[in-house]
Amino acid sequence: MLSPGTTAQADPPAPVVPLPRRRGIEFTLIVVAVLLSVYGYCDVGLARTGSVPPGAAGYGAGLGVLALLAHLAVRLRAPCADPLLLPIAVLLNGLGLVLIHRLDLETPADRAAPTQLVWSTLGVGLFIAVVVLLRDHRVLQRYTYVSVVTALVLLVLPIFFPSVNGARIWIRVAGFSIQPGEFAKVLLAVFFAGYLAANRNALAYTGRRIWLLQLPTGRVLGPIVAVWLLSVGVLVLERDLGTSLLFFGLFVILLYVATGRTGWIAVGLLLAACGAFAVGWLEPHVHSRVEDWLHPFASVEAGLGPNQLVQSLYAFAAGGFLGTGLGLGHSTLIGFAVKSDFILATAGEELGLAGLSAIFLLYGLLVERGLRAGLAVRDPFGRLLAVGLASIVALQVFVIAGGVTGLIPLTGMAMPFLAQGGSSVVTNWIIVALLIRLSDSARGRSEEERHDRKAAP
């Protein structure tokens, strides 16, 4: 990889080797992912009733067809894409369906898996649409400002709807609830990437210098800070603190990657600390979350019984190293949100540390592959977009997984692909589709260049 600033003048011409496209590997991995999910589905049935559940064939066929269609879309329209991204998404989504189905067995009145399957289908449909219709990611840069306006509208929308469980982040339409903030994540990443790509030189090299910090001019920095403040402000209004934390992290990471100024990280951390302190102090909802995090067992000691976080810790502890086995845990003791925010506790209890680590590593691979696409893409917008999308996944996994395991204060968020939640599944499929497109253009372009070089004398 060449670093920017140096040119290829001094380099010897690259040897011409056909770049492997690895679609066969992707296909094999997808088959493995589908089989693993079907195995999990059967295992739940065997553990609960002693027989293979009748729905296993249908579930396997459904997931298999979806995965196959996605694979065909990639094979036809993004032949050079990273072969790991799609299998990881299929496996995580399949595993999520198994976990939700498993929890449905204990709450027969409230079945979530069928709905989740519908949303997953929609997600894969959008994935295919993005891969097929979006021929070049650079097209998106044209929509920088459309994205930000749409994102802000989506974020503001739920304020006009009644709050659900203390947070105003849902829109209910015809029996379906949609979380617009999820879609706003992608749009905001497009905006940040587009704006920073256009203005990164001005951001990095103009403005006044105060002590160690190079401050850019207000004209350049102003709009982006305004957008960021606006979105975070709206989220605080809606009490969606997980997502506001996510936006903040995304903003700081992209600013750092775009300008390379370490000072931004320092300023970011300082602001984050001040913000967290102020919100934690002023807002009772957050205050109690922080209290719960510092003293999770306070309610137990007071004789009030374990709260959700403690139940979640109990679930993880009950899993131990190898887990109780699918279908044999008692994570439903967590109660409310066990299928959404706390889905990881079920994974931790029934699959154990071994299974949980595997899940974490899958997310790690997904993020790493996204960042790798960012390294390989040539245009700054594509790079920033890839880094932004990968960071969204990384931050989201860390915030919710850290929350339910007691590492950081708990903020409600959806575990990508695993958790119940239509908007979340759909958004994550779009994120993976964009990463596929970016990785394809990265590797595809270098292939083109090699091709050109080969053709040249």
Place this chain on the structure above:
Amino acid sequence: MTRYIRHAAAFCALLLLALLVNAARLQIVQARTYDESPANRRHTIARYGQPRGDILVGGRAVTGSRDSGEQFRFERTYRDGPLYAPVTGFASQVYGTAFLEGAADGVLAGTDPSLTPIPLWNDFTRARSPGGHVVTTLDPAAQRAAYAGLGSRRGAVAALEPSTGRILALVSTPSYDPGELSGTDAEVGRAWARLNGAADRPMLNRAVRQTYPPGSTFKVVTAAAALDAGVVRDVDAPTDSPDPYRLPGSSVRLTNEVEGCANASLRYAFEWSCNTVFAGLGVEVGLAAMRSKAAEFGFNDRKLGIPFRVSPSTFDTRVDDAQLALSSIGQYNTRATPLQMAMVAAAVANHGSVRTPHLVERTTTGDGDTVSTTGQRTLRQAMSPATAVRLREMMTDVVREGTGTNAAIPGATVGGKSGTAQHGVHNSGTPYAWFISWARAEDSMEPAVAVAVVVEGSAADRGGISGGGDAAPVARAVMKAVLDR
């Protein structure tokens, strides 16, 4: 930009590492602490996830399990619940366990390590043994006789096999159905509140957890002390006992309910229950000897478990002579459980020695293989065998012609001692009727049963209540049930 993307990648890797390390801490290092947290319901869920083992009386299970299909799946059921409640106790999802259900919980719930053939095997496989069974020493006929004998009155019965200490009957009335406390629905909470709030306290196990002033039945202990200490050498010789007896160092005069107690012989005083004679004998024996004699019978023993805990019976050891005189006739601070007084009768029947009472014959695995048996328990010599012979004679006299004729069983030798215990401020409470006794079939060498009965009188029969009249017939029914076996 490449460099900064790599930094971002390193940052993500750091987050991932933090998650992995934290998960390992939670699931490996702290797992045990969390698993054992009392607020963690997983233990309870696992515990009720399989049917509980049974408690057996006379070879028949008096308990059962019912699959409720709920989170705490198997609920306890009881056959003849009120009859056996003082023995079984209850096993409630909400309120825990009591008595045998509690004391033998490990075996019944399948958690006892001795139920597995290989140590630590269950820890390894995460499995749980099926619940084991507890075989009791109870005699169902004696238990029924005692329960029917007490009827609607408040009271308790404890019956023992003198030579082994096996408990044959343990009854407390009024009783309750422990099955009402099984399960988790709202009905359970209401039953719990009702049973705990009831004025006659049906959940109180009066046979082992309630102490009463033993009254005149304690004279067996005092007589044993006087004979063993040599204060009385001839049971037929007159004692130097004034009637009324002025308590030493006080102006209080103690009187008798019967005639002829002045300078009466020990035999006469025992037969007709002369307070004055025994108060004087107690003082003459002295505090040290009385105290050790009471202890030899089992008083002031805080460690007795059968296997569940028995409330200690007390003989106050820091008293002046006036209090000692009252203590010696089973008043003042002397208090005894019915089980303790059954032990006193059993000591007389068993040549002066006391076997530690026990209720569990053996425990078995779910398949019926014996896990443990209650071996011969400790033996304590409460009095010399010669003293026991004399007391047996005197107790037989009580039933033949004294205050205990209601306990007589044709074709059997029965010894007994009645008691009517005063209590309350200035003895204002309705007196307790006591009767302790033992019985030997004529064709047998040894007494087969020793029994203690206490009946808490009701306000209506304050005047007429007496050990011989109210408690002796119950004792007789229990002894007859054992002898007819």
